[in-house]
Amino acid sequence: MKKISRMISMMLATALLASAAAFPAYADTKTISSVKITLDFDLEVGDDLPDIEIDDNVRVSSGARYEIADADWSSSKNREVEIGETYALKVTLAVKDSDEYRFKGTYRSSNVSVSGGTFSSASRQDSGRELKLTLRTKPVKGEYESPEDAYWRDSGLGNARWSKVDGASRYDVTLYRGSSKVYELTSYDGTSFNFYPWMTKAGTYSFKVRAVPKTGDDYASKSSWTESDEIYIAQEDVSDGSGQVDPGSAGNSSTGQVGWIKENNRWWFRYPDGSFPKNSWQYISDQWYLFDKDGWMLTGWQQVNGQYFYLNEGGNMATGWLNWNNRWYYLNPVSDGNRGMMIKAGTRSTDISTVSAPTA
Numbered sequence: 173m174k175k176i177s178r179m180i181s182m183m184l185a186t187a188l189l190a191s192a193a194a195f196p197a198y199a200d201t202k203t204i205s206s207v208k209i210t211l212d213f214d215l216e217v218g219d220d221l222p223d224i225e226i227d228d229n230v231r232v233s234s235g236a237r238y239e240i241a242d243a244d245w246s247s248s249k250n251r252e253v254e255i256g257e258t259y260a261l262k263v264t265l266a267v268k269d270s271d272e273y274r275f276k277g278t279y280r281s282s283n284v285s286v287s288g289g290t291f292s293s294a295s296r297q298d299s300g301r302e303l304k305l306t307l308r309t310k311p312v313k314g315e316y317e318s319p320e321d322a323y324w325r326d327s328g329l330g331n332a333r334w335s336k337v338d339g340a341s342r343y344d345v346t347l348y349r350g351s352s353k354v355y356e357l358t359s360y361d362g363t364s365f366n367f368y369p370w371m372t373k374a375g376t377y378s379f380k381v382r383a384v385p386k387t388g389d390d391y392a393s394k395s396s397w398t399e400s401d402e403i404y405i406a407q408e409d410v411s412d413g414s415g416q417v418d419p420g421s422a423g424n425s426s427t428g429q430v431g432w433i434k435e436n437n438r439w440w441f442r443y444p445d446g447s448f449p450k451n452s453w454q455y456i457s458d459q460w461y462l463f464d465k466d467g468w469m470l471t472g473w474q475q476v477n478g479q480y481f482y483l484n485e486g487g488n489m490a491t492g493w494l495n496w497n498n499r500w501y502y503l504n505p506v507s508d509g510n511r512g513m514m515i516k517a518g519t520r521s522t523d524i525s526t527v528s529a530p531t532a
Contacts, residue, residue, distance in 0.1 A: 330368025
């Protein structure tokens, strides 16, 4: 029996040695913990995406443990380059010494450095010998085209229109009476505007418009100006100045919607006649709301005539006890002309008499 046991042990040992020789010694490989890659593209607005040249448009440092095996655009090469756009490309990296090095399982933006672009995703292939990256170029820089046309609409005096510029969403627009500047729109979001409320004197009016980047966009340059034709406003047709609404205010929306309207994460309210509340309290659907001078609904603590009120996240007035920043406030719940006004502050008890401003 001992002889048989020894024979079985020898056979098992031989089998283990044979199986070990059949697989690579992964325990001896080193992991590539981070990746650095450079994107170098000079994309021209209006051109198609160019062919990618490895080691020119896409490259790694000469001392890297990996090299670029393949690189191509994710989208069609016939796609026209536009201002502000970023373009995705697929890059495949391969280890130079597959016996000594492997890519690890997970890569994130913290360990993938991309000069001239940004990292999107990564996946390991071929048992770690390859790493497929999805990268994006930086936003394409360029100068906006000028609006193709600027004109006065036939319907209604002072209705200005201009052509939309590809890639642009903001415009500077200036109204003139003769050579005198009358009114300016800065970074206006739209392709039409009613200038009639500012046409308060007789004369010949025109406007000029240019496309401009949004605040914070450093990839686009302003376009050249496009000038409109002229219209003449006779004395009997001049405006009395009513309806001069700052385009940054709530009522500038071109929509005909009635009721609550949300724009740029802010709310305002329009009545059926087109008017909207400004710098006032309004009682809407059994709730009190406060609107600023431009018509936007207010939230949070607001001071009105020296008194403090709190507007909930939905804009409606808070009443009764309010716990805010771990401090209790008592807001008048009675409809006595001072509803919602803060009358107590401190701890929640019946002997509070000190009233102080809310503090963050």
